[in-house]
Every structure is written in structure tokens, then in C-alpha cells.
Amino acid sequence: MWPDRRLIDLFKTEFPIVLAPMAGVMDAELVIAVAQGGGLGSLPCAMLSAEKAREQVNIIRQRVKAPVNLNFFCHKAVDADPAHEAKWRQRLAPYYREYGLDPDAPVNAANRAPFDAAFCAVVEELKPEIVSFHFGLPEQKLFERVKASGAIVMASATTVKESIWLEENGADVIIAQGAEAGGHRGMFLTETIAEQPGTFALVPQVVDAVKVPVVAAGGIADGRGIAAAFALGASAVQIGTAYLRCPESRVTPAARAMLARASDESTVITNVMTGRPARGVANRVMREVGPVAPDAPAFPHAATALGPLKAAAEKQGRVDFSNLWAGQAVRMGREMPAAELTRALAGAALARMSALSQA
Structure with missing residues (x-):
């Protein structure tokens, strides 16, 4: 029923929904819940030690038989x-x-540690099905070791130029991160924040520029947004902000209250x-x-x-x-269990796409 099944088949998930890795506000519990709901759970590792990352993955593996994405930063440490x-x-x-x-x-x-040999050893040991990178890709020798482990490699691009670079350098999947997205901008070939395109402008241009599947990210928080991303040529969506108020997140009570009051201008x-x-x-x-x-x-x-x-x-x-x-769709977040939210998002997207196809 999904118009593009490339990433469902590649990730081996029920739905083409990727949990955005949100360092500092989530851990294994949210990964597990999204996986139980049929999406791809992502564990942010940029603020973890190699030992803590190993511990978190072991918790996930004990609770669910589902693919997992480990996410790392690739900034140059200064x-x-x-x-x-x-x-x-x-x-x-x-x-x-x-x-x-x-x-x-x-x-x-x-x-905020960049991907290094210690993290690479964790990948080789635990063999996550997917490894994703922010701020480019790791140095060539580490990247080759990740690929040799059997992992599918995703990486974030904020411009068409970055997406082409990622494909040419071995990424299997491109995450097209529009300016609406919450969290750190994945920019690595530019420092000009004013030129960052929005999701609706970026996704179709990235889809046209690369051959690998594209994940749309930024401002997507309901079935309408997912359907729109697929209409633009995406093979999956990455969603983070919509999950912040789920009970499995680690957002503090004060932060939850602030998120609940937030608007499109916040x-x-x-x-x-x-x-x-x-x-x-x-x-x-x-x-x-x-x-x-x-x-x-x-x-x-x-x-x-x-x-x-x-x-x-x-x-x-x-x-x-x-x-x-948080992204610009912050007011669209919901207080409901993450597994339930994942299924609701997928169901609403399929209903929307079905209605449009029959119109």
C-alpha cells in the first residue's frame, strides 16, 4: 500500500518511519517503543561513551527483535x-x-564526541542493522569498517550538494534535513545558515540528484506530512519532535510543559x-x-x-x-505512547494517500 517500499524492504520494518535520534532526551525506552510500533528506532550515541552505547543496545536487543539504527556525529573535534x-x-x-x-x-x-575507533569497535561488535551519521561521514578507514560490518549507512544532507557528496562517498540512504527540523543542522559543506532550504524545496531536488533512497526530515508530524513527503519522492520519513511528549522520552516535566505551550513561532x-x-x-x-x-x-x-x-x-x-x-511542527506533538503514535502516524498517512489516489 506504500507507494515506495524501498526502505521498508531495506530496513525490514513494518512502516517507513524512522525515529529521529535526539541526544539528551531519549534512551533505549523510546527506541524500543517505536520499534514495537513498526518503525525504525534510532539510538543517539553522540553524548554516550562506547560502554554506555553498548549497554543501551543490549537493552534494546533483549526487549525487541527489530532492526536498530545507531547514530553518530562526525564533526571535526576542536x-x-x-x-x-x-x-x-x-x-x-x-x-x-x-x-x-x-x-x-x-x-x-x-x-559531544565524534565517531572514532572506540565507537567503530562497538559497531563491529554489536552489528546494528543501520548506522547513521550527522555532519558528514567519518574518515575513510572507519567508514570502510562500518560498511564491512554489514550496516546500512544513512547520513544527513541539508543541501543538494551535500546529498551528492554523501552518495559519491558511499552512503546507502540520504536523510534530507529541511530547515524546519529540530536539533542540530547536519550541514557540513556550508556554514551559511541563511541558505538552508526547507523540506518541501529540498526533498524533491535531492530525490532528483541521487539514486539512493531518500528519507524526508523536518516539519513532519502527522499523516498529512508523511503523505506529502512521499508525494515529493521520499521513500521514508524521519520524525523526532512528534515523539518528545511520549511517556517513553526523557524530557523533563518543565520541558514537557514548555513544549505543550509551544506554537509554530516558538x-x-x-x-x-x-x-x-x-x-x-x-x-x-x-x-x-x-x-x-x-x-x-x-x-x-x-x-x-x-x-x-x-x-x-x-x-x-x-x-x-x-x-x-524541536522542529517547527512542535505544536503537533502528542502525549501518547510511542508505539501507538507510530501506528497512528502510519495509518493516517495511508488513509490520506488512499483518499488522494481515489480523488
Whole structure:
């Protein structure tokens, strides 16, 4: 009944729905629930150690017999710049004083690790059916090891140029990430955020430019959006924001309340939270310091000085310094079990496509 079954057959899932990997707000429980609902569960590994990733995959494997996608970042790691970080802390000093914190006290460095040999060993050991990458692809030797493990490789593109590069460099599936999408922009061949195309403009152009299957991502949160993505030539969709308020997510109560109040105007693209462009619900620090701040340290070091502020505010039930990554369809999220939501999304999409075909 699906007009394009390439990714259903490749992934061996019931539905062409991929759970977006959302680091920091989900773990194995959401992966399991989406898999039980017939979608492809994705485990974000960028904020995990190799040992923790191994532990999470083992939990998933014990609970469901379903394919799993492990997601990794491929950014080029840069060392922290003490002078730059000191300037950033000075910019945040008024907030430290407000919360009675010492801006000069040592804090743990932000953890957003790029794919490396340790993660590659985890892939080779656990053999996930799918491995996906954000910010390009890993170095050639690591990439070849991932492919040799038997994994299907997906990677995010935010422009046609990036999608062509990914296909030429061995990606099996392209995730076309429109500007509406929540979380970090997957851009890696450009730094010009103003030129990022939206999903409806990007997907058909990527489909025309590459031969591999394309997953549409960004602003898709119901059956209408899924049907539209297939009409544009996508073979599957990646959905994240719609799952944030599911009981299996790890979103805090304060963040859930903020997401529930959000509207189509609530999200912005910011570099304040991590040092790299990402879309999320605007919070206090995004509005007052950014949303785009030229003095924010390079990714991921901007998050280091925000750590104590985030912890202090969350103790008071506030999300002034919490990164609430979400896409422009945030108001369309629903509070329902993730397996049920996955089946509802698929059913609504099929009904919509059936109605259109009979019109």
C-alpha cells in the first residue's frame, strides 16, 4: 500500500518511519517503543561513551527483535580555547551571579564526541542493522569498517550538494534535513545558515540528484506530512519532535510543559547552546544572548559554561538554559505512547494517500 517500499524492504520494518535520534532526551525506552510500533528506532550515541552505547543496545536487543539504527556525529573535534571560553563565561556572568554561582569554578567539559575507533569497535561488535551519521561521514578507514560490518549507512544532507557528496562517498540512504527540523543542522559543506532550504524545496531536488533512497526530515508530524513527503519522492520519513511528549522520552516535566505551550513561532535556529546551529524552542538565554551569538565558543564548547546554569535552573523547575531541540511542527506533538503514535502516524498517512489516489 506504500507507494515506495524501498526502505521498508531495506530496513525490514513494518512502516517507513524512522525515529529521529535526539541526544539528551531519549534512551533505549523510546527506541524500543517505536520499534514495537513498526518503525525504525534510532539510538543517539553522540553524548554516550562506547560502554554506555553498548549497554543501551543490549537493552534494546533483549526487549525487541527489530532492526536498530545507531547514530553518530562526525564533526571535526576542536580543542577548547581558554581565552574564548573565558570571554563566553564573562558574557554569562550576570546569570551566574543571579543563581549564586562562581563563574570561575571548574566545570565538566561538554560531551559531544565524534565517531572514532572506540565507537567503530562497538559497531563491529554489536552489528546494528543501520548506522547513521550527522555532519558528514567519518574518515575513510572507519567508514570502510562500518560498511564491512554489514550496516546500512544513512547520513544527513541539508543541501543538494551535500546529498551528492554523501552518495559519491558511499552512503546507502540520504536523510534530507529541511530547515524546519529540530536539533542540530547536519550541514557540513556550508556554514551559511541563511541558505538552508526547507523540506518541501529540498526533498524533491535531492530525490532528483541521487539514486539512493531518500528519507524526508523536518516539519513532519502527522499523516498529512508523511503523505506529502512521499508525494515529493521520499521513500521514508524521519520524525523526532512528534515523539518528545511520549511517556517513553526523557524530557523533563518543565520541558514537557514548555513544549505543550509551544506554537509554530516558538522555535529558532541558535548557536548559543552548543556553538553549532540547531533549532529549538527559544528559551531565556537564546533570546537574551542570541539566538546567534558570534562570541559563542566552537562546538561543543559553548555548552560547557551553560552546564552549571542549566543544572541550577532545572532544580527550580525552569528551562532558561536547557536546550529544547524541536522542529517547527512542535505544536503537533502528542502525549501518547510511542508505539501507538507510530501506528497512528502510519495509518493516517495511508488513509490520506488512499483518499488522494481515489480523488
